[in-house]
Amino acid sequence: MSGHLHGVVHNTRADPARVLEELKRQTLEQLGGLPGSLYGPIEDALKADSLKGDGRNHQFEDQAALWILRQQQASHVMAFRQQIGQGFEAFRAPGAAVGGVGGSPLQLVGEQQLAFDLDGERLVELLEQRYQRPLEMVRARLQMLAQAMGAPEGVNPVGPYRLIKAFTSVYTEAQVTESLRMRLFRQYEQELARLLGDMYARLNQVLATAGYGMATGAPPAGPARAAAEERRDRNTLDGVFDTVPHREAAASVPHDYQQGSYPPAPGQGSGYAAQGGAVSQVEVAAMAAELAELRTQLHAWREGLIKGGGLPPGQQPQRTMAQRRELRVDEVVGMASLLQPEPPDAFARALAVSGRLGETIRDQLFDGARRLGFNPDQTCFSPEEDDAIDLVALLFDSLFRNHALQDRARRVYARLVMPYVKVALTDNAVFVKREHPARRLLDAITEACEGNDGETPQDRDLLERASDISQRIVSDYNEDLAVFELAHAELDAMLAQHRRRIELQEQRAAKATYGRERLGAARSQADQAVRERIADGKLTSAVADFISTPWRHHLVQVLLRENEDPKRRAQAMALGDALVMADKLAAENRGRELADQLLALQPIIIQCLSSSGLDESAAQHAMAGLVRALATPDKERADHPQPSAAEVEEDVAEERRRYLADDAAQGGHDPLLAERMRQLEPGDWLRLTSLQGETVAVKVAWLSPLTSRLLLVNRRGVRALVASAEELAMLAASGRLVVGAERTAFDEAMRQVRRHLDRVI
The missing domain is CATH 2.30.30 (SH3 type barrels.)
Structure with missing residues (x-):
């Protein structure tokens, strides 16, 4: 991969038309699917709001409008990609461009389009400020590209103005509510914040590599030039490490917007080195400080293990002994490449025992050194190589210990150990850069394997796909991070369906929990009502049994189904009081009043018995039994036990x-x-x-x-x-x-x- 830095002009320039096409391809690759990525998070937010039950009236309208947008997702993506492409065509031939995306400026503007335009203008200003430096570099290089094509300078096709206009043109004709429009803009802003920093760095690199950059002096040629760039990278990185306070610099950068590239490891030749010009000094300082702090921790930890005898003699750093030469990074990478396709049994066994992986990695690398003709008694790893090995070992050990990974996933991770050692050796940005391809792939594989016991066909397919992808990394990775990007894109597409199932599972869990809580609350209220009526005095067994069983069940049903109807609730409560009063009238031998009471209660009692599952005949029979019990004034009456607490x-x-x-x-x-x-x-x-x-x-x-x-x-x-x-x-x-x-x-x-x-x- 190229390691050229920004500001270096090549002796020859690439064909400007081809360079513009490459810029267009990379832009569409990065941003082309954005409309389709907006709906999922918005739907999650709407569901979360609905579960909170905050009573907002527009939730249903928002969900209905979002459902319509989801049905048109493919056309929205296609329209967005077309608008992005038109931006590049307008840059190629400004005279042929239509005046403004979205229609003629003399056209009447509807309220919705006006709202979109106003929100779009605010977002353009925000993005212009946030990405001022990389945008200035892109504009300067695009101006040189336009001059090379013999065309006047047009509107920046990847600038915030074009990107926002492409977005608003997709949705101005759609029927969206005001709150949904705000959610769309907010989510679009978050997606752009996630992608633009890296994309501008890539585009700047393409233009600089093609020769469209500002000269800073004649560069050395051939191997001398590569060595000079390596020295410059090393000196710049070391200077940052030595001068920047770790905590303060890291805290000065918003955690979610670290989109730029990170400093390369000494000797690194990846494309991340070339993107350094698109990162602010504060970001570089924060990233370098984070790496430096991590290495300081590692050195102290390793020194403590050595002093405490925690490392076997063969694994201890031997740089202080005479006649020991530090291995170069490319030599260690060669050893790892030799070992990469071999069976990962040793790593799988090491993952089963906490703390053994680092020792096993070194054993395997020493074995590779012998095969390549290096004498382990005369060579040793450099501090940076020790750091890379230990960080990979600690990382994989932490993943396997703390993420509920099943034993069947151990071999998947064991295959990835040596490729990730190579990544750590050549690109230490993997430990601090959230958007690093190797990092995103490991996240996706862990998401596929965590807690996955393969019970369902979908889970088994997910495990098999993760296993296939780990095998592909082993066979295809040769210091080109594009392998990780392609593998992540494939697995992430499959995980999208998996995430949807998880969302539904969460919703079912929330609904089931809420249902249990409502049932528990209703039972508690019903039990309290039964206690209050049974505790009032001595009752016949028939009345006490009716109150503690059919009436309690009926009261629970009313509280669950018609809790918001105070009339039905009061009527159900009144039935219990009326039965207690009927028993009292029977005890006092007030037959006429009792008969009137029972005749008035008969429809309600039949309804109560029916809610317990009795048909009309059985309800009438139970009603007759209750009447017979109350018809005898001297019927035995006694205290009855209180209802027990509901079982968990x-x-x-x-x-x-x-x-x-x-x-x-x-x-x-x-x-x-x-x-x-x-x-x-x-x-x-x-x-x-x-x-x-x-x-x-x-x-x-x-x-x-x-x-x-x-x-x-x-x-x-x-x-x-x-x-x-x-x-x-x-x-x-x-x-x-x-x-x-x-x-x-x-x-x-x-x-x-x-x-x-x-x-x-």
């Missing part, structure tokens, strides 16, 4: 035994922690550890409007625990709940690696 369902009891048994027995909670738990919202990730020590990543999927309890689901959308804020506070106080887990597996694994290093140090 077995699956609910099991999850509470799994996570809450000890904490519930201790009782008490920290009010500050409980308040922190009440601030959690759907979508927040946590790490939950069971009483048996098993740790799983869980997400807050739903907040109960009835009890304020939180539904936690795992990464496959399966219910893990439903608990109150106070119960979660007890879990957090005992160290078995950690708030703030990362959304992606790689991020969370690196977070665990840093915590492990900090803890050991």
Whole structure:
């Protein structure tokens, strides 16, 4: 891959028409599918709002409008790609371009189009400010490209103005509500923020490589030029590492917008080095500081293992001994390439034992060194190579320990160990850059394998696809990151359906939990009502049995189905009071009043018995039995037992035994922690550890409007625990709940690696 830097002019320039076509191809490849990627997150947000039950009237209209947009997704994507393409054609021949995307400026403008235009203008200004520096570089190089084509300079085809106009032209004719329009713009802005930094860097690299750049002096030719660029990369990176405060620089960059490229490792020849000119100095400083801090932790951790005897003698760094030559990066990469296609049995066994993977990687590399003619007694790894090996080992170990991966997934990861060692050796950006292709692929493979026991055909297909892709990486990866990009795109397309199933699983879990809560609340209210009436005095067995069984069941049904109808609820409650009064009239031998009372109650009593599943004949028979019991004034009357507490369902009891048994027995909670738990919202990730020590990543999927309890689901959308804020506070106080887990597996694994290093140090 090219390692040319921005600002270097080649002796010859490529054909401008071909360069423009390449820019168009890469732009469409990066942005062409954007309209189709907007609807899923918006649908998730609408569902989350509906589950909150905030009572907004426009949710149904938004969902209906979004459903219509989803049906037209293919045409929207096609129209968007066409508009992007027209931007490049307008740049090629400005005189033939139509004045403005979306119609003639003299045309009457509707209210919806005006709203889209106003929102679009605001977004254009925001993007112009955010990407000012890379845009200036793109514009300057496009101007040189236009001059080479002999055409006047046109509108930047990849600038914010064109990208926003292409977006608004797709939706101005669609029927969308005001709130849905705002959601579309917000999601489009988020998608652009995720893609534009990397895309502008790529386009700048294409233009610079083709010779359309600003001269900075004659570059050295041939091998001398490559060596000069390598020295410049090394000096620049070392200078940043030595001068930038780690924490402060890293904190100065918004975490979600680190879109630029990261500094290359010394000797790296990947395309990421060429993209460095599109990154601000603050971003470079933050990325370099993060890498430097990570390496400092590694060095302290490794030094501690050496002093404590935690490393076998054959694995300890031997750079301080005489006659030891540090291996070059390309030599170690050659060893890894030799070992890459070999069976991964040794790595699979190492993954089964925590802490053994780094030792196994070094053993295998030493074996590769012998095969290539290197004497391990006379050579050693450099500090950077030791860092790469240890980071890969810690990363894979963390992934396998903390993400509920089944044993059958171990071989999938074992195959990837050596390719990722090569990636770490040649491109350390993988550990800090969220959009790195190798990082995204590992996230997708973990998503496919985590908690997947292959029970359903879809799960088995997902495991097989992940296994096939890991095998393809082994066979195809030769220091070209495009292999990871293509593999990720293929697996991510399959995961899209898997995510949809997870969303449905989460919704079913939320609805089932809400249904259980409503049923539990109704039963509690009914039991309380029964207690109040039975505790009033001595009753005949017939009346007490009627109140504690048919009437209680009828009251539960009314509370569940018609709780919002106060008349039906009052009528059901009044029946219980009337039966107690009828029993009192019978005890006082007030026959006429009792007869009038029972005649008035007969329709309601029959209805109550029918709600318990009795047909009309059985209801009439039960009614007759009640009348016979009340017809005898001296019928025995006694106190009757209170209804027992409702039994907890077995699956609910099991999850509470799994996570809450000890904490519930201790009782008490920290009010500050409980308040922190009440601030959690759907979508927040946590790490939950069971009483048996098993740790799983869980997400807050739903907040109960009835009890304020939180539904936690795992990464496959399966219910893990439903608990109150106070119960979660007890879990957090005992160290078995950690708030703030990362959304992606790689991020969370690196977070665990840093915590492990900090803890050991």
